[in-house]
Amino acid sequence: MKKAFITGITGQDGSYLADLLVEKGYEVHGLVRRIASESQDERFSRIKHLLAADKIKIHYGDVTSYPLLWRLISLIQPDEVYHLAAQSNAVISLEDDFGAFTTNALSVHSILSAIKELKPECRFFFAATAEMYGDVATSPQDEQTPFCPNTPYSISKTDGYFFTKMLRERYGLFTCAGIMFAHESPRRGFDFVTRKITSTAAKIKAGLEDKLVLGNLNSRKDWGFSGDYAKAMWMMLQREKPDDFCIGTGISHSVKEFVEKTFAILDLDWQKYVTTDQKFFRPLPPFEIVANPKKANEVLGWKPEISLDSLIKAMVENDLALISSK
Numbered sequence: 481m482k483k484a485f486i487t488g489i490t491g492q493d494g495s496y497l498a499d500l501l502v503e504k505g506y507e508v509h510g511l512v513r514r515i516a517s518e519s520q521d522e523r524f525s526r527i528k529h530l531l532a533a534d535k536i537k538i539h540y541g542d543v544t545s546y547p548l549l550w551r552l553i554s555l556i557q558p559d560e561v562y563h564l565a566a567q568s569n570a571v572i573s574l575e576d577d578f579g580a581f582t583t584n585a586l587s588v589h590s591i592l593s594a595i596k597e598l599k600p601e602c603r604f605f606f607a608a609t610a611e612m613y614g615d616v617a618t619s620p621q622d623e624q625t626p627f628c629p630n631t632p633y634s635i636s637k638t639d640g641y642f643f644t645k646m647l648r649e650r651y652g653l654f655t656c657a658g659i660m661f662a663h664e665s666p667r668r669g670f671d672f673v674t675r676k677i678t679s680t681a682a683k684i685k686a687g688l689e690d691k692l693v694l695g696n697l698n699s700r701k702d703w704g705f706s707g708d709y710a711k712a713m714w715m716m717l718q719r720e721k722p723d724d725f726c727i728g729t730g731i732s733h734s735v736k737e738f739v740e741k742t743f744a745i746l747d748l749d750w751q752k753y754v755t756t757d758q759k760f761f762r763p764l765p766p767f768e769i770v771a772n773p774k775k776a777n778e779v780l781g782w783k784p785e786i787s788l789d790s791l792i793k794a795m796v797e798n799d800l801a802l803i804s805s806k
Contacts, residue, residue: 485558487511487543487587488565489536492667493607495526496710497562498536504714508536509556511543511565526667544582546590553594553602560717562605563591567633577632584636585643592647592655603654603717606644609637610661610702610728610769619767622726623659623775641724648722656716658709661728661771664791665706666798673735674703675799677742678792682799684753685746691753695760697736702728702770705786712782719780728771729784741789745796 489510614630743750
C-alpha cells in the first residue's frame with residue numbers, strides 16, 4: 481500500500497486530493513496546524529467524512545518546522561508528499577509579508593531537506609501558482625513564460641518553485657511543481673471572490689442579504705474545478721520522469737460573467753443587488769492570466785472534466801443547502 485503525506489489536507493485542494501488517494505487505496509496522512517483562523521468544526525469540515533470512516537491519519541504541527549517534518553517523514557516513510565499548505569491570500573500577504581515568506585518559502589525548504597536526508601526516493605509535489613506570472617508580458621502563459629511576481633505571496637511561491645526545481649536538477653530528487661491557475665469548488669473558503677459571490681447570492685435568494693459588494697467586475701480569471709486539479713497533482717507523480725506543468729482550463733472569464741451565471745441560476749437580476757467598491761480593486765496585469773495547458777493535455781493526458789457552468793451550479797446548490805440546514 482502506497483503512503484501519501486499531504487500538507488494543507490483540511491483545505492479545498494487537500495480534501496479533494498485526500499478523497500482521490502483514499503479511493504486509490506493509499507494510506508493517507510495529513511498535517512494540520514494547531515492554531516488556525518477557522519474553528520475546529522470549520523477546519524475539519526472538508527474531511528469530516530474521511531475522519532469519521534477512519535480513512536486518514538492526522539498529525540499536528542507547523543509546516544515550517546524542520547524538526548517536526550524530519551520526524552514525520554521518518555515516521556510515515558511516505559512514497560509521495562503533496563505540499564499544498566500555504567498562506568494563499570495575496571492581499572493579506574501585503575500586510576504580513578514575513579508570514580507569507582515563512583510559510584510559503586521556508587516550508588518547501590524544510591520538507592525537501594527532510595526528504596533528501598531521509599527518503600530521497602520519495603516523490604514530491606509543490607503547489608505553485610499562476611500568481612507567479614504577476615505583471616506578465618504575454619498571454620496565455622505556459623511552462624516557459626517568465627515569472628514576474630508582484631506580491632509577497634507570489635514572490636514566496638516563486639522561491640518555492642525554484643527550490644523544488646533545484647532539488648530535481650542538482651540532486652536528482654523526483655520533484656514536480658504544478659503551476660495552478662484559479663480553481664474553485666463548493667469547498668472554497670468564504671474569503672475568496674467566487675465563494676463570496678455564490679454564498680452572498682444564495683443569502684439574497686433566501687432573504688438574508690440585500691446586496692453584494694465586489695471589486696473590478698472586468699477582472700478575468702482562468703477558473704477550473706479543484707477536484708480536477710487534485711487529479712492532475714496525482715498524475716504528475718505517477719510519471720517515469722518528474723517535470724513541471726501548467727494546470728488550467730485555457731479559458732478566461734470575467735468576474736461579471738461569474739456573477740451573471742450565479743444570479744441566473746437563482747433566477748435573480750444581478751444588477752439589482754451588485755455594487756462595486758474601490759477598496760476591493762486590485763491592479764489588473766497588462767495581459768490576462770490564462771493557462772496554455774497543452775503540455776498537461778498531451779504529456780499527462782489531463783483535461784478538466786467540470787465546466788464553469790457546472791462548477792457554479794454546484795457551488796450555488798451547496799450554499800443554498802448550508803442556509804437551509806441552519
